[in-house]
Amino acid sequence: MRLLVLGGSAFLSRAVAADAAARGHEVVAVNRGRSGAVPDGVRHVVADRDGPFPAATAAEAFDAVVDVSRTPSHVRKAVAALPEAHWVFVSTINVYADDSDPGGPGAGRLRDPEPDDVDAAGSPEAYGAMKVACENLVLEGAGSAAVVRPGLVVGPEDPSGRFAYWPARMARLLDDDATEVLAPGHPDDPMHVIDARDLAAWLVDLAERRVEGVFDGVGPASTVGELLAAVARGCGAEPRWRWADDATLEAADVRPWSGERSLPLWLPRPEYDGMRAHDPAPALAAGLTTRPVADTARDTLAWLRATPDAAVTGLTAAEEAEVLAGLPGGRRPDRS
Incomplete structure (x- = not known):
């Protein structure tokens, strides 16, 4: 071809x-x-x-x-x-x-x-x-x-820095005694991601087979809890997740999705439920295959370690500590 x-x-x-x-x-x-x-x-x-x-x-x-x-x-x-x-x-x-x-x-x-x-x-x-x-x-x-x-395309070389926040956060956890990690929303909230390499392979398949039609190119249905657990597993980390609901994050001036002071991949419900929950079945039936999220996280972390200037967006360590301190049972960060 x-x-x-x-x-x-x-x-x-x-x-x-x-x-x-x-x-x-x-x-x-x-x-x-x-x-x-x-x-x-x-x-x-x-x-x-x-x-x-x-x-x-x-x-x-x-x-x-x-x-x-x-x-x-x-x-x-x-x-x-x-x-x-x-x-x-x-x-x-x-x-x-x-x-x-x-x-x-x-x-x-x-x-x-x-x-x-x-x-x-x-x-x-x-x-x-x-x-x-x-x-x-x-x-x-x-x-x-x-x-x-x-939908959300992730993996090594992603210039957006969204997904990369989570492997980078796991790497910081591995270098720190603190195990608490702020997590967005509820662990059962729907979420799907797709590795750019899997999406690319499928696009080439569609070109080879001259497939016609319109598809949502999303990965298998998952939840935020499953996604973050897979990221931690792929990076060899064992965080203690501290879940904060939408209202708590909004009150703490945490922003959704990406960018400064954001908790990446967080999308408030129900106004963004559609972005979280498109049906992957037609794409899977048309030949899309995907790797485990843990593998994507592992490879993304390796890329981050090899690429010091790689984009990572989201809360800084100090900003996350402030939000965690405001949760029930939270401990104020040491400012000494």
Whole structure:
């Protein structure tokens, strides 16, 4: 197979290019060359998608294209240049208009498409709306296509720092006598994650088999308690979890999901139940296979240790200690 990866140098798209090259496919990656090197065995075409689609690349015959773009103009130009290839477009569950509704393809209501290129910084609505427009461009313009809407993608090389918070927190626990670790919500709250390497392998499968359809690209259903237990197990840690409910976290000015002063992966209920609980069955039936979360956590911790500047987002040690001290039975941190 001759595969074009629009991206190919960072996280998920890089994992796609690496997996396809390892299978012996001829892989070409088009990107600006600013996010790192493409994998070994992948031909790199340097191009800025803000400009015209590269004419020489458009003249080549590709069996399939994998695109991760959020920018409608980029997708519009690429589909027009390569309409005969089989397209695998990586979208997001942020296309759904109601974050509390776990309804998937054909059931969940989508955001109104945003056909223009908008700065989505700090605006999940714009991000999801542009992804809807990109989906439409692919489904209407390509001869055949699969659209995959991932949820939380995790693993080594993740630039977001969200999941990495937890292996990093386990590493800090291993170096400290204190075993208490702040945990978000309730251990039975639903949650699912998917390792970027597993998602990438499935995207290549979809390209190879020219599978058509729309899927939620989420891992097997789990709970926050099971997820954190698996992270601890993969990192060789034995924390004593101190669970804090939504109201307690909000009162302590802890922020959800990611970023400064956040407890990553925490999503208040019920307004975000849909993001937590999309059905993995159609993707699993279409060939998605996933590794244990413990393995992902182990590999992420190894990557963090080998990459001192890797992104890790969330509460600092001092901020977590302050929140723990405010829980029933908590001990004020020593400020001496």
